[in-house]
Amino acid sequence: MIQVENLRKEFGTKTAVDGVSFSVQKGEVLGFLGPNGAGKSTTMRMVTGYFRPTSGQIRVGGVDMLENPEEAKRSIGYLPENAPLYSDMTVGSFLGFCAELRGLRGAARDKAIDRVLETCFLESVRNQSVDTLSKGYKHRTCFAQSIIHDPDVLILDEPTDGLDPNQKHEVRNLIKRMGENKAIVFSTHILEEVEAACSRAIIIDRGKVVADGTPAELKQRGNAVVRVVIKGAAGGSIRAEIEKINGVHQIEPGLSSDEQFSGRVLVTKGRKSADIAREIFGLASGQKWQLEELHQDEGKLDEIFRSITRSDTAV
Amino acid sequence: MNSKDIQSIWSVFKREFLAYFNSPVLYVIVVIFLLASQGFAFLFGRFLESDNASLTQSFFFWHPWIYIVLAPAVGMRLWSEEQRLGTIELLMTMPISPWHAIIGKFKAAALVWLIALLLTFPIVLTVFYLGSPDRGPILTGYIASYLYALGCLSVTSAVSAFTRSQVVCFIVSVAVCILLTLIGYPGIIDWFVKSLPASLEGGVRFVGYLSFMDHFYEMSKGVFVFRDVLYFLSVIAAGLMLTGLALRSKRA
Ligand SMILES: Nc1ncnc2c1ncn2[C@@H]1O[C@H](COP(=O)(O)OP(=O)(O)O)[C@@H](O)[C@H]1O
Ligand SMILES: [Mg+2]
Numbered sequence: 001m002i003q004v005e006n007l008r009k010e011f012g013t014k015t016a017v018d019g020v021s022f023s024v025q026k027g028e029v030l031g032f033l034g035p036n037g038a039g040k041s042t043t044m045r046m047v048t049g050y051f052r053p054t055s056g057q058i059r060v061g062g063v064d065m066l067e068n069p070e071e072a073k074r075s076i077g078y079l080p081e082n083a084p085l086y087s088d089m090t091v092g093s094f095l096g097f098c099a100e101l102r103g104l105r106g107a108a109r110d111k112a113i114d115r116v117l118e119t120c121f122l123e124s125v126r127n128q129s130v131d132t133l134s135k136g137y138k139h140r141t142c143f144a145q146s147i148i149h150d151p152d153v154l155i156l157d158e159p160t161d162g163l164d165p166n167q168k169h170e171v172r173n174l175i176k177r178m179g180e181n182k183a184i185v186f187s188t189h190i191l192e193e194v195e196a197a198c199s200r201a202i203i204i205d206r207g208k209v210v211a212d213g214t215p216a217e218l219k220q221r222g223n224a225v226v227r228v229v230i231k232g233a234a235g236g237s238i239r240a241e242i243e244k245i246n247g248v249h250q251i252e253p254g255l256s257s258d259e260q261f262s263g264r265v266l267v268t269k270g271r272k273s274a275d276i277a278r279e280i281f282g283l284a285s286g287q288k289w290q291l292e293e294l295h296q297d298e299g300k301l302d303e304i305f306r307s308i309t310r311s312d313t314a315v
Numbered sequence: 316m317n318s319k320d321i322q323s324i325w326s327v328f329k330r331e332f333l334a335y336f337n338s339p340v341l342y343v344i345v346v347i348f349l350l351a352s353q354g355f356a357f358l359f360g361r362f363l364e365s366d367n368a369s370l371t372q373s374f375f376f377w378h379p380w381i382y383i384v385l386a387p388a389v390g391m392r393l394w395s396e397e398q399r400l401g402t403i404e405l406l407m408t409m410p411i412s413p414w415h416a417i418i419g420k421f422k423a424a425a426l427v428w429l430i431a432l433l434l435t436f437p438i439v440l441t442v443f444y445l446g447s448p449d450r451g452p453i454l455t456g457y458i459a460s461y462l463y464a465l466g467c468l469s470v471t472s473a474v475s476a477f478t479r480s481q482v483v484c485f486i487v488s489v490a491v492c493i494l495l496t497l498i499g500y501p502g503i504i505d506w507f508v509k510s511l512p513a514s515l516e517g518g519v520r521f522v523g524y525l526s527f528m529d530h531f532y533e534m535s536k537g538v539f540v541f542r543d544v545l546y547f548l549s550v551i552a553a554g555l556m557l558t559g560l561a562l563r564s565k566r567a
Contacts, residue, residue: 073410084401100326101409
């Protein structure tokens with residue numbers, strides 16, 4: 001449904017998006033991950049036809065966005081970042097306005113409004129002014145706008161931003177449910193959301209795609225981790241012993257002292273964290289150290305995220 | 316223009332006009348306009364003393380000065396507010412042409428002025444009560460006045476596309492409208508002609524010809540010249556065109 005090829009966007013001399021390609025089929029939910037300023041919103045604005053790309057190709061539902069924007073926009077529902085709304089309208093009239101611009105008139109329009117009010121749990125605020133809504137309701141109102149014409153393609157820019165945990169959960173479930181018969185792209189910087197809702201994820205950093213795969217595939221790109229706390233010797237010497245174990249990739253020390261070592265042991269790719277944990281256990285009992293904590297983690301998305309992206313605050 | 320275009324324009328127009336209607340803007344502007352236009356007419360225009368029962372000198376004469384301030388006050392929210400709220404991103408990703416939105420919004424602001432102008436009817440009734448005026452000049456006066464308002468509005472529409480701040484839009488629009496008015500003011504033109512070398516007279520007169528005032532003045536005297544109407548229509552078209560270009564450049 002969505003095909004994006006070699007998308008580039010320059011603002012002056014700054015390249016915000018640099019050769020991004022991806023495609024999304026019906027029934028797929030694509031998670032768009034990346035630190036702030038990575039170019040997620042800019043990419044989405046180009047796909048929805050708001051920004052004109054510096055170069056590249058966008059096809060939505062088989063229609064070229066650059067050649068035939070009005071037609072291509074028809075099949076897209078879009079939730080912009082920060083969920084903008086006309087502050088002087090009521091929820092009902094706002095949705096009515098959006099429905100009309102989508103070509104829904106008369107009874108079809110009223111039916112569409114009723115449907116999205118129900119889907120997004122907005123019936124109680126139908127006649128309330130948008131201005132007086134709480135943030136969660138505002139967000140859901142803008143979300144409702146994006147599905148008013150039951151589009152084949154949904155583009156959601158940080159759909160769970162600023163919601164409380166219950167609302168986040170609801171929105172995630174909604175995305176997952178709708179993803180069964182739509183092509184959905186949503187951006188986030190919350191990694192658990194990707195695991196919860198996405199069938200595939202793209203990590204983008206400084207305008208470039210740095211990883212692309214299912215959440216499970218992405219996890220395998222990272223190192224498994226064994227967290228340990230060991231007492232009974234100087235931290236430095238415990239660390240030195242652990243480093244000698246075959247299959248230990250790297251050690252990130254935590255709080256260590258003269259009689260304790262604590263830290264995270266990164267496992268070499270391809271080795272199982274369980275094996276390393278067993279070896280550490282053996283080492284500790286051989287040395288008569290007290291093993292206070294031994295915990296294995298599979299590769300975590302945020303580890304991978306951290307290891308392959310650099311936030312804009314980093315030097 | 317097919318029916319889909321008309322419906323898109325109508326939807327945008329309706330929303331925008333309701334925004335005026337549901338906010339104090341419409342009422343405040345209309346009331347101030349009525350007070351100012353009638354006030355000027357009676358206080359400075361010596362409306363009651365002038366014995367020729369016409370509205371040209373006393374009533375329409377003051378309208379440009381009122382529009383200079385009030386038209387930007389009506390138009391400043393057109394695109395600035397849209398950019399401040401971020402709703403422009405919604406509007407521009409809808410399956411409509413940007414021109415639908417530009418025209419729909421402009422029409423809503425234009426309707427505000429139509430209402431304001433129509434509500435000045437008591438003064439027309441008064442002239443008819445006091446004497447038997449020529450109908451022609453009154454009609455052309457109203458047309459000229461309305462076109463003037465729309466000219467200022469189209470300037471404001473263009474300026475509002477450049478900024479997300481209504482205040483900035485208001486100040487810049489007022490300045491541009493003053494400029495476009497003053498460069499055609501007979502006294503000012505004469506002053507320039509006198510103080511500049513004679514060889515530049517043609518240039519000065521040409522610049523004066525481009526001003527709102529030049530065209531307004533002729534029409535408000537009752538000379539309905541197609542050329543002047545065309546002039547204002549071109550100004551409006553240019554203003555809306557510039558609005559479109561500014562919006563497009565922001566998305567480029
Ligand atoms: N309209 C714009 N003009 C200039 N620079 C912009 C504009 N929009 C975004 N940028 C820049 O492009 C980069 C990517 O921004 P954005 O796409 O918003 O990132 P993200 O959504 O991933 O946080 C940022 O460095 C931002 O400053
Ligand atoms: Mg963003």
